[in-house]
Every structure is written in structure tokens, then in C-alpha cells.
Amino acid sequence: MRKLMLALGLLLAGSATATAQDMRMPLNSDDVKWMPAPNVFPAGAQIAVISGDPFKEGLYVVRLKMPGNYKIPAHNHPTTEYVTVISGDFNIGMGDKLDAQKGLLLHTGGFAEAPAKMNHYAWTSGETVVQVHGQGPFAITYVNPADDPSKKASKAPD
Numbered sequence: 001m002r003k004l005m006l007a008l009g010l011l012l013a014g015s016a017t018a019t020a021q022d023m024r025m026p027l028n029s030d031d032v033k034w035m036p037a038p039n040v041f042p043a044g045a046q047i048a049v050i051s052g053d054p055f056k057e058g059l060y061v062v063r064l065k066m067p068g069n070y071k072i073p074a075h076n077h078p079t080t081e082y083v084t085v086i087s088g089d090f091n092i093g094m095g096d097k098l099d100a101q102k103g104l105l106l107h108t109g110g111f112a113e114a115p116a117k118m119n120h121y122a123w124t125s126g127e128t129v130v131q132v133h134g135q136g137p138f139a140i141t142y143v144n145p146a147d148d149p150s151k152k153a154s155k156a157p158d
């Protein structure tokens with residue numbers, strides 16, 4: 001018995017040092033830290049990095065909080081995008097141009113997968129939070145370059 005306890009103690013000590021370095025603390029939704037989404041997203045959204053770094057190689061998990069009537073024009077990503085609806089209703093469609101007649105309405109708990117390079121678009125009615133995960137680095141390529149808010153922003157001064 002003493003041997004077993006000692007072995008267990010060593011095991012726990014060993015795992016404690018491993019997790020102390022690697023483990024992110026569990027998080028409640030109230031503790032999620034929101035900040036304005038980068039300007040590759042249309043203005044008005046907030047983003048929270050839940051795990052990983054979306055701009056580096058490897059798995060990332062982020063959340064996107066969008067106001068009502070928020071639209072993300074047709075775009076694609078270099079890697080598969082996995083979207084889980086945390087709250088609200090999220091409309092998503094596949095295609096080269098946002099078409100509010102052609103979309104799927106996902107409710108809280110709904111899930112969608114957009115394969116790498118596949119064009120898709122999305123919009124909200126009320127405030128909606130989605131969790132997005134995938135392999136970084138994350139990037140958005142808009143089908144119509146004029147839809148790219150980061151390019152609009154850099155054009156604004158002239």
C-alpha cells in the first residue's frame with residue numbers, strides 16, 4: 001500500500017508539473033476577454049481568443065460576437081473552419097455571393113464546417129456569438145476584394 005501511495009504521489013507530482021506549463025485554466029463565459037475584431041472582419045464584431053494563437057501554426061479557438069444584422073460577405077479560408085453557435089442565431093450559406101435567400105439558420109448549439117478554400121458567407125439577425133476553431137494561421141480571402149474591410153480601411157484616408 002505504501003508503495004502504491006508513493007507511486008501515485010510521483011505520478012501526480014509528474015502530471016502536475018506537465019499541466020502547470022501546458023494547461024490553460026478552465027474558463028467561464030463571464031471571464032472571456034473580448035476585444036474589437038481585427039479589420040479583416042466587417043466593423044462591429046468583437047473577438048476573444050480562447051486557446052492557441054490564430055495567427056500562428058497550430059490549433060486555435062476563438063469566439064466572435066456579432067451585433068444584429070451583421071454580414072460577412074462571401075469568403076474562404078486556407079484551412080477548414082469549424083463554427084459552433086454559442087448563443088443566438090447564425091445564418092450561413094455556401095456560394096460566391098451573400099444571398100439571404102440561400103442560407104441555413106443555425107440556433108444555439110448548431111454547428112457548421114466550411115472546408116478549406118470553399119466560399120461561404122454568414123449573417124445575423126440578433127446578437128450572436130459563435131466559436132470558431134481550426135488550424136492556424138487563420139486568414140480570410142474575400143471573393144470580391146472590394147468586400148475586404150482591411151482594404152477599405154487602408155483606402156479611407158485618400
Ligand SMILES: [Cu+2]
Nearest residue numbers: 077081114120
Ligand atoms: Cu468563414
